[in-house]
Amino acid sequence: MKGALFDLDGVITDTAIYHFAAWCQLVKTHFDADLPDELEEKTKGVSREDSLQIILDYLDIKVSKEKFAALAAEKNQLYVHTLENLSQNDILPGISELLIDLKQHGIKIALASASKNGPFILKKLGLTNSFDAIADPAKITSGKPAPDIFLAAAFALAISPYDCVGIEDSIAGVTAINKAGSVSIGVGEDELNHANKRFKTTSDLNYQDIKKAWQAYHRN
Numbered sequence: 724m725k726g727a728l729f730d731l732d733g734v735i736t737d738t739a740i741y742h743f744a745a746w747c748q749l750v751k752t753h754f755d756a757d758l759p760d761e762l763e764e765k766t767k768g769v770s771r772e773d774s775l776q777i778i779l780d781y782l783d784i785k786v787s788k789e790k791f792a793a794l795a796a797e798k799n800q801l802y803v804h805t806l807e808n809l810s811q812n813d814i815l816p817g818i819s820e821l822l823i824d825l826k827q828h829g830i831k832i833a834l835a836s837a838s839k840n841g842p843f844i845l846k847k848l849g850l851t852n853s854f855d856a857i858a859d860p861a862k863i864t865s866g867k868p869a870p871d872i873f874l875a876a877a878f879a880l881a882i883s884p885y886d887c888v889g890i891e892d893s894i895a896g897v898t899a900i901n902k903a904g905s906v907s908i909g910v911g912e913d914e915l916n917h918a919n920k921r922f923k924t925t926s927d928l929n930y931q932d933i934k935k936a937w938q939a940y941h942r943n
């Protein structure tokens with residue numbers, strides 16, 4: 724194990740509620756509609772544009788290209804506005820310790836988030852220096868569940884994806900790690916049973932158990 728590829732939302736900090744609140748507000752304003760909770764799970768880890776398409780399909784609404792771009796931009800404004808007070812206090816439990824432990828064991832660390840706000844959020848959390856690389860989601864062809872962002876993150880570390888673990892909280896994200904050929908570490912419930920190893924919460928994540936999971940996978 725040489726590299727650790729981290730998802731952001733749901734693993735490092737919990738911005739999912741802000742994403743979904745912004746989508747709900749957008750849809751209420753423009754279409755006077757409400758979104759069911761299950762759409763939060765369906766848009767987790769999914770790019771801004773793909774999330775908007777999922778929401779429009781659910782509402783059975785078609786919009787022009789221009790309107791689509793304007794809606795995506797407005798959602799982002801609403802979302803970024805809610806991030807204003809984000810700070811070190813918003814780092815999920817166990818993550819700061821894990822990042823330090825990985826570094827002490829010589830493991831390189833990269834961000835593999837679908838979010839174009841990733842660098843801004845890491846800065847707000849005071850974690851920019853903990854990362855050796857940040858994969859740019861604007862430069863990849865296909866979002867999660869495609870493996871592209873995890874492949875880009877491993878490439879940015881100059882490490883083979885086979886020598887990396889990926890840490891994810893979303894269904895699409897775990898699928899993406901598996902397709903990339905890295906060892907998938909899921910953080911969540913049974914919906915992540917396709918992960919090579921699953922932890923219930925970020926507090927349960929630790930270097931020794933992650934390393935064991937990596938070794939067990941490579942023994943098989």
Ligand code: B16
Nearest residue numbers: 731732767768770771836837838839
């Ligand atoms: P943005 P992750 C994902 O982050 C979120 O889970 C998802 O809800 C969001 O649509 C996506 O980032 C894009 O974010 O609009 O900020 O570019 O889980 O991949 O870290």
Ligand code: MG
Nearest residue numbers: 730732733768
């Ligand atoms: Mg996530």
